[in-house]
Amino acid sequence: xxxxxxxxxxxxxxxxxxxxxxxxxxxxxxxxxxxxxxxxxxxxxxxxxxxxxxxxxxxxxxxxxxxxxxxxxxxxxxxxxxxxxxxxxxxxxxxxxxxx
Amino acid sequence: xxxxxxxxxxxxxxxxxxxxxxxxxxxxxxxxxxxxxxxxxxxxxxxxxxxxxxxxxxxxxxxxxxxxxxxxxxxxxxxxxxxxxxxxxxxxxxxxxxxxxxxxxxxxxxxxxxxxxxxxxxxxxxxxxxxxxxxxxxxxxxxxxxxxxxxxxxxxxxxxxxxxxxxxxxxxxxxxxxxxxxxxxxxxxxxxxxxxxxxxxxxxxxxxxxxxx
Numbered sequence: 001x002x003x004x005x006x007x008x009x010x011x012x013x014x015x016x017x018x019x020x021x022x023x024x025x026x027x028x029x030x031x032x033x034x035x036x037x038x039x040x041x042x043x044x045x046x047x048x049x050x051x052x053x054x055x056x057x058x059x060x061x062x063x064x065x066x067x068x069x070x071x072x073x074x075x076x077x078x079x080x081x082x083x084x085x086x087x088x089x090x091x092x093x094x095x096x097x098x099x100x
Numbered sequence: 101x102x103x104x105x106x107x108x109x110x111x112x113x114x115x116x117x118x119x120x121x122x123x124x125x126x127x128x129x130x131x132x133x134x135x136x137x138x139x140x141x142x143x144x145x146x147x148x149x150x151x152x153x154x155x156x157x158x159x160x161x162x163x164x165x166x167x168x169x170x171x172x173x174x175x176x177x178x179x180x181x182x183x184x185x186x187x188x189x190x191x192x193x194x195x196x197x198x199x200x201x202x203x204x205x206x207x208x209x210x211x212x213x214x215x216x217x218x219x220x221x222x223x224x225x226x227x228x229x230x231x232x233x234x235x236x237x238x239x240x241x242x243x244x245x246x247x248x249x250x251x252x253x254x255x256x257x258x259x260x261x262x263x264x265x266x267x268x269x270x271x272x273x274x275x276x277x278x279x280x281x282x283x284x285x286x287x288x289x290x291x292x293x294x295x296x297x298x299x300x301x302x303x304x305x306x307x308x309x310x311x312x313x
Contacts, residue, residue: 014191015184024181031173035166038311047150050307057303065184065296067289072122075129082133086140093144097151 013070023064030057116284124286125293132297135260139301142253146308149245156242161312163228164250165219169310172215173302179208180299183268183292190275193282202272205295209265216258220251250309257305260298267291 034053042049063069068079110121150157186201227234230251235244271291274280280288 014188017185017188020181020184020188024177027177027180028174031170031177034307034311035170038166038307047308047312050311051304054304054307058300061180061296061300061303065180065299066293072125074122075126078126078129078133082129082136085133086136090140090144090147093148097148 013067015064015067015070019064023060026060027057030060110283110286119284121286124290128290128293132293135297139253139256142249142256143304143308146249146253149242149249150308150312153240153242153245156240157246157312160243160246160250161309164310165222166310168215168219169306172212173306175208175212175215176299176302179205179212180296182208183295187285187288187292190280190285190288191282195275195278195281199272199275202268202275206265206268206272209261209268209295212261213258213265216254216261220254223247253305253309257298257301260301264291264295264298267294 030053034050037049037053038046040046062079068076071079108121111119182201182204186198186205189195189198189201223229228247229235230248235247268291271280271288274287
C-alpha cells in the first residue's frame with residue numbers, strides 16, 4: 001500500500017489541504033487590497049491597478065486551484081494558445097480605438 | 101509520466117477500459133476556452149465603453165453596493181476553497197470529508213445567488229432595469245450602457261452559477277453512490293474546473309462593476 005500510494009501520488013500530483021489554505025488566504029488578502037486601493041483616487045490608474053490585482057488573483061486560482069502548475073505539458077501549451085487567441089483581438093481593438 | 105496523452109497511469113485504475121484521463125481534461129479545457137471567449141467578448145465591450153464614457157461609468161458604478169459585491173467575492177473564493185478541498189479529500193480516499201466539502205460548496209453557491217437576488221431586487225425597486233423608464237429618460241448614454249453591461253454580465257455569470265450548482269449537486273450524488281472515487285475522479289475534477297472558472301470571472305467582474313467609482 002505504501003509504495004502504491006507513493007507511485008500514485010507521483011503520477012497524480014495531489015495538492016495538500018495546507019497549500020489550498022495558503023492560496024485561499026492570499027486571495028482574501030488581495031481582495032482586501034483591491035477594495036482598499038479603490039478608495040484612493042489614482043485617476044486613470046485605478047482601473048489598471050484593479051486589473052493587475054485581479055490578474056494576480058486569477059493566476060493563483062489557475063495555477064493552484066485549477067492545477068495548471070502541475071498539469072500535463074499538452075494542457076499547459078493549449079492554455080497559452082487560448083490566452084493568445086483571446087488577447088490578440090483585445091490588442092487589435094485597443095490599437096484601433098487609440099488611433100481613431 | 102508517459103509523454104503520450106492516450107495512456108495515463110490514472111487510466112489503469114479506472115473501471116472503464118476506454119478511460120483517457122488526459123483526454124477528459126483536454127476536452128473540458130476546450131469547453132472552458134469557449135466560455136473564456138463568451139465572457140471575453142463582454143469584457144472587451146466593457147473596456148471599450150469604459151474608455152468612451154468614463155464619467156458616466158464612474159457615476160453609475162458608485163450606485164452599486166460594494167459591501168454586497170465584496171461579500172459575494174469572499175463567498176465565491178471560499179466555495180472555490182471547499183471545492184479543491186473536496187477533490188483532495190476524495191484523492192486521499194476520505195469520501196465523507198469529500199462529501200462534506202462538496203456540500204459546503206453547494207451551500208456557498210446558493211448563498212451567492214441569494215445575495216444576487218437581493219441586489220437585483222434593490223435595483224428593480226429603484227426602477228433600474230434594462231429599458232426602464234428611469235434609465236431611458238433621465239440618464240446619459242453612458243449610464244444606460246453601464247447598467248446594460250451590469251445586467252448582462254452579472255446575469256450571464258449568474259446563469260453559470262446556477263448551472264454550476266446543478267453540476268455540483270450531480271457530483272455530490274455520484275460521489276455518494278461511489279461512481280466517482282479515488283481512482284476515477286475526472287468528473288469531479290472537471291466540475292471543479294468549471295466552478296473555478298465561475299470564480300475567475302467574478303474576480304474580474306467585481307472590481308470592474310463595483311469599484312470603478
